[in-house]
């Protein structure tokens with residue numbers, strides 16, 4: 615587990631390798647609120663604010679693709695009150711994101727089954743995607759009602775449909791071909807996955823895509839995770855040796 619950085623032991627930001635694709639599992643909002651004797655919803659609000667800060671920062675340092683895990687296929691099992699609070703928060707933040715990220719030249723895409731959301735939220739999601747479609751800066755993938763397993767099931771189904779329609783043959787299925795049926799089609803695999811909150815697991819995030827991603831865990835709750843900590847993740851990443859099965 616990683617703790618806050620020791621100053622002066624690692625190279626400066628300028629010397630860092632910037633990963634093309636970073637994934638972040640935003641975790642620890644509930645514990646952050648609990649520490650402060652606040653309702654979990656207050657933690658989610660603080661987490662949403664931090665999402666804007668870190669997204670802007672990632673774009674500033676030159677990350678090309680940022681995938682943020684905001685709501686998993688398993689998160690529906692939380693108490694109804696928490697789920698509905700999160701839905702309200704998503705609506706508020708998507709409206710703000712419209713203004714915010716437009717100025718930053720960020721293209722926003724959604725990964726996950728958005729058909730499960732209210733028609734109002736779905737309309738907002740489409741609005742954000744369409745409004746930012748022409749942006750040429752960082753691509754922000756927002757994983758909402760996302761699960762790695764659900765994504766693979768969806769890919770298998772879509773491929774089977776294409777076989778049924780005579781457009782594909784079973785033998786056409788390769789690793790590259792399967793990747794084209796994922797939400798992240800056409801994007802590079804994540805190089806670095808960051809998980810704050812102290813947990814050391816994927817929780818169904820980018821299962822296929824993270825085959826060779828570097829993982830960095832932080833013992834810091836997401837609302838407390840600062841641009842400085844993001845730098846620390848970049849430093850750790852820069853010191854990792856990636857072998858991809860080679861020697």
Ligand code: IPE
Pocket residue numbers: 640641642643644645646684685686689700811
């Ligand atoms: C992450 O924070 C936000 C979502 C999963 C929506 P949590 O709500 O999981 O916070 P903890 O893990 O309970 O502290």
Ligand code: IPE
Pocket residue numbers: 639640641642683684685686689813815817
């Ligand atoms: C993962 O966090 C999902 C998101 C951050 C959206 P969880 O808090 O749901 O994961 P577990 O339950 O600790 O594995």
Ligand code: MG
Pocket residue numbers: 641642643
């Ligand atoms: Mg959690």
